Amino acid sequence: MTPGELTGVVRSHIVDVADPPCALHTHVVAPFLNLRRAALADGFDLMPASSFRDFARQLAIWNAKYSGATPIYDASGRALEAARLAPAERVTAILQWSALPGASRHHWGTDVDLIDRNAVGAGYRVQLTAAEFTAPGPFAPLAQWLKINAPRFGFFRPYRGVLSGVQPEPWHFSYAPVAEPARQALSAGVLREALGAAGLLGVEYVLERLDELHARYVAGIDWP
Numbered sequence: 420m421t422p423g424e425l426t427g428v429v430r431s432h433i434v435d436v437a438d439p440p441c442a443l444h445t446h447v448v449a450p451f452l453n454l455r456r457a458a459l460a461d462g463f464d465l466m467p468a469s470s471f472r473d474f475a476r477q478l479a480i481w482n483a484k485y486s487g488a489t490p491i492y493d494a495s496g497r498a499l500e501a502a503r504l505a506p507a508e509r510v511t512a513i514l515q516w517s518a519l520p521g522a523s524r525h526h527w528g529t530d531v532d533l534i535d536r537n538a539v540g541a542g543y544r545v546q547l548t549a550a551e552f553t554a555p556g557p558f559a560p561l562a563q564w565l566k567i568n569a570p571r572f573g574f575f576r577p578y579r580g581v582l583s584g585v586q587p588e589p590w591h592f593s594y595a596p597v598a599e600p601a602r603q604a605l606s607a608g609v610l611r612e613a614l615g616a617a618g619l620l621g622v623e624y625v626l627e628r629l630d631e632l633h634a635r636y637v638a639g640i641d642w643p
C-alpha cells in the first residue's frame with residue numbers, strides 16, 4: 420500500500436461490496452466472503468458494522484471531540500467536558516476511544532467490526548460494547564464462533580487487551596496477510612506526513628509525542 424492508502428487519505432486499494440454492504444481492500448473481499456459463508460452455514464448472519472473508514476471521516480470524529488461538539492468519554496465511559504481539559508489531556512482522552520486519524524487499521528480495508536444480524540431485531544441499535552459480546556449479550560455466540568473459526572480464514576483480533584494500547588475490542592477482526600505488511604509499512608514518518616497539513620485540531624500536541632503514539636497504537640498490537 421502507498422502512504423496515502425496506509426493513512427486512508429485515498430481509497431485506491433478499496434472496493435465497495437454490495438452484499439453485505441461494506442468497503443474492503445481488494446485482497447480482503449474473497450477471504451471475508453469465505454468467512455461469511457462459513458458463518459452463515461452455522462446460522463450467523465455475519466455483518467461488518469464498520470469496515471473501511473477514510474482519513475476525512477476519522478478527522479471529523481477527532482475534531483468534533485477536540486472542539487467539544489461531541490462528548491469525550493473517560494475509561495469508565497463517563498462524559499468529559501473538552502473545555503475543562505488542557506489540550507494535551509484532551510488528546511489523551513480522545514485516544515481512549517477513538518483512533519488518531521491516519522493511524523486507524525480501518526484505513527487499510529483489512530479490518531472489520533463484526534456482528535450477527537440474526538441475533539438482534541431490525542430495530543436493534545448496535546453499540547459495540549463488551550457486554551454485547553459476553554454472555555448473555557446477543558453477540559456472545561458469534562464471539563465464540565469467531566474465536567474458533569476466524570483463524571482458518573486468516574482473520575485475528577489485534578485488540579485483545581494484552582499488548583495493544585487499545586481497549587479490548589471483541590468485535591474487531593483483521594485479515595493478517597494484508598494487514599501485517601500494512602502495519603509494518605505505516606511508519607511514524609508516514610503518519611507525521613499525513614497529519615502535517617490535515618487540519619487536525621491539537622496537532623502540535625499530537626506531533627510532539629508522535630513516536631510514542633505510533634508505538635502504542637500502530638506498532639503495538641496483539642499478535643495473531
Ligand SMILES: [Zn+2]
Pocket residue numbers: 469525530531532588591
Ligand atoms: Zn474496529
